Amino acid sequence: MALLLLSLLLLCARSPEPAMAGDPFAYFDWEASYQSARPLGVAQKVIAINGQFPGPPLNVTTNWNVVVNVRNALDEPLLLTWHGIQHRKTPWQDGVTGTNCPIPAGWNWTYRFQVKDQVGSFFYSPSAAPLHRAAGGYGGIVVNNRDVIPIPFPFPDGDLTLFIGDWYVKSHKDLRRSLDAGAPLGPPDGVLINGLGPYRYNDTLVPPAITYERINVEPGRTYRLRVHNVGVSTSLNFRIQGHSLLLVETEGSYTSQQNYSNMDIHVGQSYSFLVTMDQNASTDYYVVASARFVADPDKLTGVAILHYSNSQGPASGPLPAAPDDQYDTAFSINQARSISGMLPPAAPAPTRRVHSIMVILP
Ligand SMILES: *[C@@H]1O[C@H](CO)[C@@H](O)[C@H](O)[C@H]1NC(C)=O
Ligand SMILES: *[C@@H]1O[C@H](CO)[C@@H](O)[C@H](O)[C@H]1NC(C)=O
Ligand SMILES: *[C@@H]1O[C@H](CO)[C@@H](O)[C@H](O)[C@H]1NC(C)=O
Ligand SMILES: *[C@@H]1O[C@H](CO)[C@@H](O)[C@H](O)[C@H]1NC(C)=O
Ligand SMILES: *[C@@H]1O[C@H](CO)[C@@H](O)[C@H](O)[C@H]1NC(C)=O
Numbered sequence: 001m002a003l004l005l006l007s008l009l010l011l012c013a014r015s016p017e018p019a020m021a022g023d024p025f026a027y028f029d030w031e032a033s034y035q036s037a038r039p040l041g042v043a044q045k046v047i048a049i050n051g052q053f054p055g056p057p058l059n060v061t062t063n064w065n066v067v068v069n070v071r072n073a074l075d076e077p078l079l080l081t082w083h084g085i086q087h088r089k090t091p092w093q094d095g096v097t098g099t100n101c102p103i104p105a106g107w108n109w110t111y112r113f114q115v116k117d118q119v120g121s122f123f124y125s126p127s128a129a130p131l132h133r134a135a136g137g138y139g140g141i142v143v144n145n146r147d148v149i150p151i152p153f154p155f156p157d158g159d160l161t162l163f164i165g166d167w168y169v170k171s172h173k174d175l176r177r178s179l180d181a182g183a184p185l186g187p188p189d190g191v192l193i194n195g196l197g198p199y200r201y202n203d204t205l206v207p208p209a210i211t212y213e214r215i216n217v218e219p220g221r222t223y224r225l226r227v228h229n230v231g232v233s234t235s236l237n238f239r240i241q242g243h244s245l246l247l248v249e250t251e252g253s254y255t256s257q258q259n260y261s262n263m264d265i266h267v268g269q270s271y272s273f274l275v276t277m278d279q280n281a282s283t284d285y286y287v288v289a290s291a292r293f294v295a296d297p298d299k300l301t302g303v304a305i306l307h308y309s310n311s312q313g314p315a316s317g318p319l320p321a322a323p324d325d326q327y328d329t330a331f332s333i334n335q336a337r338s339i340s341g342m343l344p345p346a347a348p349a350p351t352r353r354v355h356s357i358m359v360i361l362p
Helices: 002-012 172-180 329-338
Strands: 025-037 044-049 058-061 065-072 080-083 108-114 120-126 139-144 158-167 190-193 214-217 222-229 236-240 245-250 253-260 263-265 270-276 285-291 301-308
Touching (some): 080 108, 120 270, 139 222, 158 214, 158 236, 158 285, 190 285
Parallel strands (some): 025 065, 058 139, 158 222, 190 301
Antiparallel strands (some): 025 044, 158 190, 236 263, 245 253
């Protein structure tokens, strides 16, 4: 076993190509470990990075060289994937199984890559063990523009990241065991927003004592909201009560700027919206991510709270409605098609990715 691990490491330890001289370096020191949490009211182990779940952001600027030393304090191999980051200089560093090696338990590994010619919102997550992502371990990647190439919208007053995703109460190991035994994965148990369970918008549907995400904002300000679906298999509809979502970017491409009252976000997708806090704060507002194409969307609904500093009371009443076409994939496809007229990227990208639509049917 030890020999196997050693040869694995040697195989992986090819020296990376020299990074571009002159471009700045950003160093990160991370430890992945288990942490106990009860997002849906049931105690379970989640994967935290430096004790945080979701993990710390990787906040860098175009062309920076990124060096991330990761210590794997889990009891099984860990491979981090940097979704959407194009590794042109170091293609084996992209953390996809087959092109990079998992970090054995108890070892560390230094990922080195350059965020060359990219700008936008991305995320990282574990991917070695099947279903690792079902245990957390994810976090945001923000690649900022260089000052010489401005963004095609006014600089926002604030920058917020939201991770939405389906969630299982069973541990990823139990899920893997049942899959290995030929049992289906089954429906998830809920939807988390930033690693937290739903606000108790309905006493029947949400148990008491669940910690929920509260997003604090100032009236009149405009925030850039980076929303990532980090789940395992569930497409989610994202919306904020009383507020429009002005879509500006998806996975490194600026979009034509359009307002949406809600947006379908499929697994693995990332979107940036500008949201102006233009309501009168008579109450807090619901932030909702609810499952699409499932029989029981009530159970699979994540709810966070948008709280103005001058809010006059808690959010109440029904959640803002989802599109009423629970099984109609045409809505989702038409919406994805409406995201067109991509502007030229702010940073020249080597390849333009066609925005693909993945629709998961029941
Ligand atoms: C990233 O870091 C810059 C400073 O280098 C800061 O101004 C910005 O708010 C940070 N962005 C995020 C999303 O944390
Ligand atoms: C592991 O971490 C230690 C301490 O942070 C560092 O000295 C060493 O170079 C790292 N090893 C690898 C393979 O990155
Ligand atoms: C809570 O949800 C249940 C089940 O869907 C529903 O019957 C009830 O009317 C809801 N309660 C409120 C206060 O909306
Ligand atoms: C989007 O909606 C906001 C109001 O929330 C409005 O101020 C803005 O002009 C709209 N933008 C576009 C491009 O429709
Ligand atoms: C705030 O908005 C709500 C909903 O539109 C409205 O019912 C209420 O009268 C408004 N309050 C003020 C003080 O404008």
